Amino acid sequence: MEPTTAFKESAQWVGVPMDGYFKILPNGTYEDEWGIRYELTSDRLHWRYIYHPLATAESPNEIELPSLDAPGRFDTAVKTVKAMREEYVIEAFPFVTLYETGWALRGFNRFNLDLIQNSAFIEKLLDKLLKLILEMVARFVEAGADVIQLGDDFGMQTSMLVSPTLWRRFFKPRMKIVVDGIKKTDYYDWSADGVFDVCANIDGLSIRNVRFNYVPGEPDMLARYLVSVGPKWGTLARGGGWIEVFNPNANPVLQGLRIEGVVLPRPAVPGACVAGDAVAELVHERCLSLNPDFPRTMPRGGTGRGQIRRAVLPPAGGGEEVIGEW
Numbered sequence: 001m002e003p004t005t006a007f008k009e010s011a012q013w014v015g016v017p018m019d020g021y022f023k024i025l026p027n028g029t030y031e032d033e034w035g036i037r038y039e040l041t042s043d044r045l046h047w048r049y050i051y052h053p054l055a056t057a058e059s060p061n062e063i064e065l066p067s068l069d070a071p072g073r074f075d076t077a078v079k080t081v082k083a084m085r086e087e088y089v090i091e092a093f094p095f096v097t098l099y100e101t102g103w104a105l106r107g108f109n110r111f112n113l114d115l116i117q118n119s120a121f122i123e124k125l126l127d128k129l130l131k132l133i134l135e136m137v138a139r140f141v142e143a144g145a146d147v148i149q150l151g152d153d154f155g156m157q158t159s160m161l162v163s164p165t166l167w168r169r170f171f172k173p174r175m176k177i178v179v180d181g182i183k184k185t186d187y188y189d190w191s192a193d194g195v196f197d198v199c200a201n202i203d204g205l206s207i208r209n210v211r212f213n214y215v216p217g218e219p220d221m222l223a224r225y226l227v228s229v230g231p232k233w234g235t236l237a238r239g240g241g242w243i244e245v246f247n248p249n250a251n252p253v254l255q256g257l258r259i260e261g262v263v264l265p266r267p268a269v270p271g272a273c274v275a276g277d278a279v280a281e282l283v284h285e286r287c288l289s290l291n292p293d294f295p296r297t298m299p300r301g302g303t304g305r306g307q308i309r310r311a312v313l314p315p316a317g318g319g320e321e322v323i324g325e326w
Helices: 005-010 075-084 099-106 108-117 119-143 164-183
Strands: 012-014 020-024 037-040 047-051 196-198 202-211 227-229 235-238 241-244 253-265 272-275 283-285 307-309 321-323
Touching: 005 020, 075 119, 099 108, 099 119, 108 119, 108 164, 119 164, 196 202, 227 253, 227 307, 283 307
Parallel strands: 196 227, 202 253, 227 283, 253 307
Antiparallel strands: 012 020, 037 047, 235 241, 253 272, 272 321
């Protein structure tokens, strides 16, 4: 979501690591259009939150969220679509989420305590953010976006930041509303469902109730697997040489994978699904190899390999039909 013309006039563009328009305050800290404040770390490559406008609020209504009708809000989006749609697929990302934006407004500790101790506040705040996300998605679709990217930050290296129980109570129903709204348009990407790409060590990953809208492995479908574990590559030219965005020689290990409730389309029966009876074929250990033609061609490649240990998968021989909601 682009800042308004009025905010840009009182702010300035700040590059890495902020990459956006911010007011620069007298003490050298930064304030965005939401009233959230930040400071840079000592290496000036990262930033941290230092002020949350709802930290002491009794109600989320004590602040006004940014207006989508303000002049300049979608100018860049409209110009980008007009200039590039004939040649490119246009993807839009609202840059507003339920969890991360919520705790940025409230404060990380306070927000997570509220999930347990002050659910009324959380419900109201999440509903305000949900309304904003839905309106933003509609504006992007109206502007001509082909793909809507959604995201949030619920995970850390060892576990979720909130329990699965709290996630299912507060976040899953609202995320479903957003996804269902996108599906009602002609811009829903049916090939984008169902891939979990793991490129770091994880101890414990549970995946439940996944519905594929296509048969994995079909031609032109990007999501060949439900879970793929392995190193990633990304070689970029910098300063007369080459740098790796990821570590292609990494050997990530996923331990404790559990998958339940995978359903696939039933052939020749629109709207019907069957339980997946070959889930093991949807789990993949990815490995890389060196590119002998590097640097004439990209990428450099690597020697890394992913591993999956202690996987619990549904037994073969399923096939029970599932119709409609599941």
